[in-house]
Amino acid sequence: MINQDTIVALATPSGAGAIAVIRLSGKEAISIAEKQFKSVSGKLLSKQSTHTIHLGHIVDRDKTLDEVLVSIFKDPNSYTGENVVEISCHGSNYIQQEIIQLFLRQGCRMATAGEFTLRAFLNGKLDLSQAEAVADLIASDNEASHQIAMKQMRGGFSSEIAKLREELLNFASLIELELDFAEEDVEFADRTQFKELIERIMTVLKRLIDSFAVGNVIKNGIPVAIVGEPNVGKSTLLNALLNEERAIVSDIAGTTRDTIEDEISIGGVGFRFIDTAGIRETKDVVESIGIKKTFEKIDQAQVVVYLFDAESIFSHKTSVEAIAVEIEKIKNKYPQKPLVVIANKIDTISEKELNELISNIPDIKLISAKTKKGVEDLKITLSNFVNTGALRNDETIVTNTRHYDSLLKALEEVSKVKDGLETGLSGDLLAIDIRQALFHFGQITGEVTNDDLLGNIFANFCIGK
Structure with missing residues (x-):
């Protein structure tokens, strides 16, 4: 599947910046770069040691394109396992394109999405789960996802799978050996140990x-x-959580007519908050569409925060009984979703009224979104919904849907092997289930793969990685 040609791509984000990095990989990467690079010391790149950096200029005939630093990595001691050259140039869009076009004219080909990492996998520098972790690492936007991706990229998950596969493979070999001596009725695999x-x-x-x-x-x-009725402070709470004026706040009921989303990290975990339109009866067509979207967002949410205006209870605009009815409606409609009930605007009521709320509504949280009182306690409550003990214990955590699917299938086949051992199933039938389990293990790390699978995985990578 792998092409032997030399590829080139911008390895840093597109657009103007202080510095840009252009990467080449392939057998001819160093020789192609050498033709267009004039070192200030006069040295040839091909004569230099691997993992060295050189100052000079990229030139196109008599035209100097830029002063650059060129890093060289010689095979097999590079990210891709091939000769790799990385050119650090100034971040002008014009300079980037001129250098890339120059190398394309010299015989390079534009890299496809994820092709550098694909070559690293095909050349044995990474297994497939480690390669996928590269994309997860790039996409990580909080401490927890970064930590998991780093561990997987270093081989934590794949080494655990490889160990299981190796042990199972050893026993599979003994079972297969028994089949060669079927007429002699011997057992090489200890069934108790197996x-x-x-x-x-x-x-x-x-x-x-x-x-x-x-x-x-x-x-x-x-x-x-x-969620909650209009004008109870949902948008103010969102702004307080995000610590910025993300949502429009006004005293006019129905100001938020569409859902507004933004994400923050709490305790190293990303939380995506969705400020929804207030739920009420309305004849306004636009607002009613927003309310419909509110229920759609509740369906998609994993946690529901129900907010009500504490002041409205004691000004007799609503009642504790009415709030309790709304809470029960949400609990009955979404019994599997954690529900956090919050009384907002507690800065406008007395201590006695606060105690009345606490005694009448179980597990209520008290905040003032306007003054941010109680907002930090709310963040702690939300972070408690996530069990990150495995991170602290350095346990392996699966984040990839493809891996999850393969693990389920492997467990199904291993369960068949267990049932076969308990019922005295013959070795040839045991071997079939063992081979299937090994197949699913191999799909995770890449011992078993095909072009379609690799195409689907690496198509989601960014160009230049």
Whole structure:
């Protein structure tokens, strides 16, 4: 599948900046770069040691394009396992394009999305799960997702899978050997040890599968819907959580007519807050569309924050009973979603009225979104919904849907092997289930793969990586 030609791409974000990095990889990368690079010391790049940096100029015939630093990495000691050249030039769009076009004219080809990392995988520098972690690392926008991606890129997850696969493969070899001596009725694989191994593999697989619930949340963030009647302070709360004026705030009911979303990190985990339109009966067509979207966002959210105006209860605009009815409606409609009930505008009521709220509404949170009182306590409450103990214990957490699917299939096949051992299934039938389990293990790390799978994975990478 891998092409032997030399590829080139911009490795830094497109657009003007102080510095840009242009990367070349391939057998001819150093020789092609050498033709267009004039070192201030007069040295030839091909004569220099790997992992060295050189100052000079990129020239096109008699025209100097830029003063640059050129880093060279000789195969196999490079990211891709091939000769790699990285040119640090000034970040002008014009300079970037001139240098890239120059190398294209000299025989390079524009790299496709993720092609540098694909070459690293195909050349054995990374396994497939590590390669996927590169994309996760680039996309990480909070401490937790960064930590998980770093561990996976360093081989934490793949080494655990590889160990299980190796142990299973050893026993599979003994089972296969028995088939060669079927007429002599001998057993090379100790069935008691094999059963212990299968049970241990099942325990590890179940732990990894269970970790996906936390891992998926950490990777993608937790959507939190802020709901309630109009003008109770939902937009003010969103602004207080984000610490910026993200949503329009006014005393006019129905100001928020569409959902507004933004994300912050709490305790190293991303939370995506959704400020929804106030829920009420209305004849306004635009507002009613916003209210419909509110219910759609609640469906998508993993946590629901129900906000009401504490002052309105004691000014008799509403009642504790009415609030309780609304809370029960949300609980009944979304029984699986954590619900946080918040009384806002507590700065406008007395201590006695505060105590009355606490005694009548269980587990209520008290805040003033306007003064930000209680907002930090709310953040702590939200962060408690995420079990990040596995991060602190340095356990492996699965965040990739493809890995999760392969683990489920591997567990299914290993369970069949266990059942076969308990019922005295013949070795040839055991071998079929073992081969299938090994196949699914191999799909995770890339021992088993195909062009379509690789195409789907690396198509999601950015150009230049």
